[in-house]
Amino acid sequence: MQPPKKMATYQEELKTALADSFVRETLDKIAVAYRTSRQRIFSVINEQEHVTGNTVAKDYAMDHYDELYEMFAREAAKRGAVVHYAATGAEAKAIIAKIAQDNNVKLVSKTKSLTSKEILLNPALEAVGCEVVEGDLGEWILQLRDEYPGHLVLPAMHLSRYQVADTFSDVTRFKQEADIPKLCMVARRVLREKFFNADMGITGANFIVAETGTVGVCTNEGNARLVTTLPRVQVSIVGIDKIVRTTREALNAQYVLARNGTGQPITSYVTWMSGAMEQLQNPDKKKIYHIVVLDNGRTALSKDPLCREALRCIRCGACANICPIYRMVGGQAMGHVYVGAIGLILTYFFHGKDKARNIMQNCINCGACKAVCAGGVNLPAVITELRARINEEEGSPVESSLLAKTLSNRKLFHSMLRVGKWAQKPMTMGSPYIRHLPEVFLKGQDFRALPAIANTPFRDMWAKMKDTTNPKALIKVGLFGGCAQDFIYPEQLVAAVKVFTAKGCAVDFPMAQSCCGLPVQMMGERKAAETVAKNNLLAFDAATYDYIVTLCASCASHLKHSYARTLRNYPELTSKVEQFTQKVIDFSSFASKVLKISEADLKKSNESVCYHSPCHLCRGMEVTEEPRALLGMAANYKAAEEEDVCCGFGGSYSLKFPEIAGQVLEKKMTNLEATGASTLLTDCPGCVLQLRGGQEKRGKKLKVEHMAELIARQLK
Ligand code: SF4
Numbered sequence: 240m241q242p243p244k245k246m247a248t249y250q251e252e253l254k255t256a257l258a259d260s261f262v263r264e265t266l267d268k269i270a271v272a273y274r275t276s277r278q279r280i281f282s283v284i285n286e287q288e289h290v291t292g293n294t295v296a297k298d299y300a301m302d303h304y305d306e307l308y309e310m311f312a313r314e315a316a317k318r319g320a321v322v323h324y325a326a327t328g329a330e331a332k333a334i335i336a337k338i339a340q341d342n343n344v345k346l347v348s349k350t351k352s353l354t355s356k357e358i359l360l361n362p363a364l365e366a367v368g369c370e371v372v373e374g375d376l377g378e379w380i381l382q383l384r385d386e387y388p389g390h391l392v393l394p395a396m397h398l399s400r401y402q403v404a405d406t407f408s409d410v411t412r413f414k415q416e417a418d419i420p421k422l423c424m425v426a427r428r429v430l431r432e433k434f435f436n437a438d439m440g441i442t443g444a445n446f447i448v449a450e451t452g453t454v455g456v457c458t459n460e461g462n463a464r465l466v467t468t469l470p471r472v473q474v475s476i477v478g479i480d481k482i483v484r485t486t487r488e489a490l491n492a493q494y495v496l497a498r499n500g501t502g503q504p505i506t507s508y509v510t511w512m513s514g515a516m517e518q519l520q521n522p523d524k525k526k527i528y529h530i531v532v533l534d535n536g537r538t539a540l541s542k543d544p545l546c547r548e549a550l551r552c553i554r555c556g557a558c559a560n561i562c563p564i565y566r567m568v569g570g571q572a573m574g575h576v577y578v579g580a581i582g583l584i585l586t587y588f589f590h591g592k593d594k595a596r597n598i599m600q601n602c603i604n605c606g607a608c609k610a611v612c613a614g615g616v617n618l619p620a621v622i623t624e625l626r627a628r629i630n631e632e633e634g635s636p637v638e639s640s641l642l643a644k645t646l647s648n649r650k651l652f653h654s655m656l657r658v659g660k661w662a663q664k665p666m667t668m669g670s671p672y673i674r675h676l677p678e679v680f681l682k683g684q685d686f687r688a689l690p691a692i693a694n695t696p697f698r699d700m701w702a703k704m705k706d707t708t709n710p711k712a713l714i715k716v717g718l719f720g721g722c723a724q725d726f727i728y729p730e731q732l733v734a735a736v737k738v739f740t741a742k743g744c745a746v747d748f749p750m751a752q753s754c755c756g757l758p759v760q761m762m763g764e765r766k767a768a769e770t771v772a773k774n775n776l777l778a779f780d781a782a783t784y785d786y787i788v789t790l791c792a793s794c795a796s797h798l799k800h801s802y803a804r805t806l807r808n809y810p811e812l813t814s815k816v817e818q819f820t821q822k823v824i825d826f827s828s829f830a831s832k833v834l835k836i837s838e839a840d841l842k843k844s845n846e847s848v849c850y851h852s853p854c855h856l857c858r859g860m861e862v863t864e865e866p867r868a869l870l871g872m873a874a875n876y877k878a879a880e881e882e883d884v885c886c887g888f889g890g891s892y893s894l895k896f897p898e899i900a901g902q903v904l905e906k907k908m909t910n911l912e913a914t915g916a917s918t919l920l921t922d923c924p925g926c927v928l929q930l931r932g933g934q935e936k937r938g939k940k941l942k943v944e945h946m947a948e949l950i951a952r953q954l955k
C-alpha cells in the first residue's frame with residue numbers, strides 16, 4: 240500500500256503522471272470510446288429505473304446488514320458453505336490463513352478481489368507458507384510488478400505491451416515479444432499450471448444474495464471459473480456492502496454493472512455459487528467452501544448520514560472512466576486500492592485520512608461521476624464533506640483558512656477587491672489581463688491569462704441602472720451577481736439587465752449579497768460556507784421576488800442544490816432556504832422558459848458560434864436544451880465534441896493543480912476550435928475566465944462571451 244504523502248510529493252507524482260504519454264493516450268481513447276458505448280447501450284433501456292433499483296436495494300441492505308447477514312449465513316450453511324464474519328481486515332486475514340493451514344494449502348490461486356487487496360491478504364498467506372498467484376491477467380501483471388490497480392475493472396490498463404513484455408521476460412527468463420496475443424499465451428501457459436495445481440482458490444464477489452446464500456462473480460476472463468472450480472478448498476471474500484436481499488436485486492445490479500462499466504450488455508462470465516460444489520479430490524466429494532464477509536468499517540459507514548451512500552457502489556468503474564482528472568493522471572494518482580471518484584472516498588474510510596488528505600483535493604467538482612453512477616451516489620458531495628472533516632480533524636491549510644475568513648466578511652472581501660483594482664495597475668498596463676504577475680504568484684498559472692479586476696464593479700453601476708427597470712412590472716427578479724461578475728465581468732450583468740428590462744421585468748440587485756459560498760465549501764471550510772449562505776438568505780428577501788436569477792452556473796447550482804445541505808443544522812432557516820432555493824434559476828433557463836425569448840425577439844446573426852456547457856449547468860442544474868435553443872435563434876450554432884466536458888476551471892482547483900487544469904483546458908479548446916466558429920458562448924463567468932484566458936495565451940482565435948451578452952446584442 241502506498242504510504243501517506245506530502246502535498247509537494249503528490250504534486251510531483253501528478254506531474255510525472257501527466258508526462259506519461261502512453262497513459263494519457265490510453266485513458267483518452269477509453270474516455271472517448273466509453274462515452275459513446277455507454278450512450279448507445281443506455282439509449283434503449285430505462286437507466287434511471289435500474290439505478291433507482293440499486294439505490295433502493297442497497298439502502299435497504301444498509302439498514303438491515305445484521306438481519307441480512309444472518310439470513311445469508313443460514314442459507315449458505317444449508318448448502319454446505321461455512322460463513323465467517325470478520326469485523327476487521329486483521330480478523331479476515333487470520334480466518335483465511337487458518338483455513339489455509341488447517342487444509343495444508345501450499346498454492347493459492349486468486350482472482351477478482353479488490354477486497355483482499357484492501358486488507359493486504361497476500362502477505363498474510365505468504366507468512367503461513369503459501370504461494371499466492373493472482374489469476375486475472377491484469378492483476379497477475381500488477382503482482383509481478385508489485386503495483387496497485389489503476390482502474391476498478393481494468394487494473395493494468397496504465398501499462399503498455401512493452402512494459403508487460405519486459406515484465407514477462409523477467410519472469411520467464413526469456414525475451415518476450417511485445418505482441419499482445421503472444422503475451423496472452425505466455426500468461427495462459429504460466430497461469431494454467433498454477434490453476435491446475437492450486438490447493439485453494441480465492442475470489443471476491445460482486446453480490447451476495449441473502450435469500451439463497453448465493454455468491455455472484457462477474458468477469459471478462461474465464462479465470463475466475465478455474466479458480467472457483469479446480470482447487471479442493473475455496474474462499475470467497477466479500478464486503479458486507481455487497482449483500483442484497485433478493486436474487487432480483489442482484490440481477491438488477493448485474494444488469495447495470497457491465498453496461499455502466501464498459502458499455503457491454505453483460506460481462507463474458509457471470510458465476511453464481513450457491514454453497515459447496517462438487518469436488519472429487521475431497522473424501523465427501525464436496526468442496527471445502529468458506530465465505531468471509533468483511534466489515535472493516537462498513538457498518539460504521541452505513542450509520543453515517545452524509546457519507547453512507549458510498550456503500551451503494553457496485554464497483555463498475557464508471558466514475559473513473561468519465562472523470563476529466565482521472566483521464567489526465569490515471570488511477571495510481573487517484574486512490575490507493577480503490578481508484579477514481581469512489582476511490583477518493585474509500586481511501587478515507589478504509590485506508591485512513593492521512594492517505595486521503597491530498598488525493599481528496601484532486602477533484603474539480605464537475606459532477607460527471609455523479610451523473611453516471613450506477614448506485615446513484617452523489618460522489619462530489621461526499622468528497623466535499625470529507626474535505627471538511629479532514630480540515631476539522633487535522634486543521635485547515637493556511638490559504639484555505641485565509642480565504643474562509645475573507646469570504647465570511649463581505650465588507651472586508653469587497654474592500655480587498657477594490658484595493659486590488661488599484662494594486663494591479665502596474666501589472667495590467669491598462670489591458671484587461673494581468674500581464675506581469677511576479678513569479679512567486681504565478682505558480683504554474685501561465686497556461687492562461689488572468690483577468691484584471693474591472694474598473695467599476697457592477698454594484699457601483701447599479702445605482703444608475705436600477706432606474707431603467709420597471710418596478711411595476713409583472714415579473715420581479717432578484718439578480719444574484721456572484722463575485723466574478725460583480726467585480727471582474729460586470730458587463731455580463733449589464734447585458735442581463737438589458738434583456739430582463741426589455742422583456743418587462745423589474746430587477747433588483749440586493750447590495751448585501753456576497754459570494755455564493757461554493758469556493759469555501761470546495762475547500763472544506765464548513766463554517767465559512769454556512770456563514771456566507773446565511774448572509775445571502777438575509778440579503779435576498781425571497782418572498783419579494785418571483786425569481787432569483789444568476790448568470791453563473793456554479794452559483795446557480797450551489798444556491799439551488801447545496802444550501803439545504805449546507806444549512807441542515809439550522810432548522811429555524813428551513814422554510815427560508817426552501818423559499819430561496821425554489822426561486823433560483825440560471826440565465827438561459829430564465830430567458831428561454833420564463834421570458835420565452837423567441838425568434839420574434841432576436842435578430843439572427845450570421846456569426847458562427849460554438850458552446851461550452853458548464854458542468855454546473857448541464858449536470859448541476861440539468862439544463863441542456865435552453866442555451867442551445869437560444870444559440871440557434873441568435874446565431875449560427877456549431878456543435879463541438881464533448882461540449883459538456885469540464886473546461887478545467889473549478890475555482891480554487893485550477894490554482895491548486897494548474898498543470899492538470901491547463902491540460903484539461905487544452906483539450907477543451909482543441910475541441911472548440913475544431914468547430915471553426917468565431918465566438919464561443921458559455922453560461923458561467925468561471926468558464927469565461929478559463930477559456931478566455933486560454934484563448935489569450937493561444938493567440939485569441941475565439942472570442943469568448945457569456946450567453947447574456949449575445950442575447951442582449953441580438954435583441955431587436
Ligand atoms: S461509485 Fe458509482 S460509478 Fe463509481 S464505481 Fe461505484 S457504482 Fe460505479
Ligand code: SF4
Nearest residue numbers: 562602603605606608
Ligand atoms: S466530480 Fe468530476 S473531478 Fe470530481 S471525482 Fe467526480 S468526475 Fe472526477
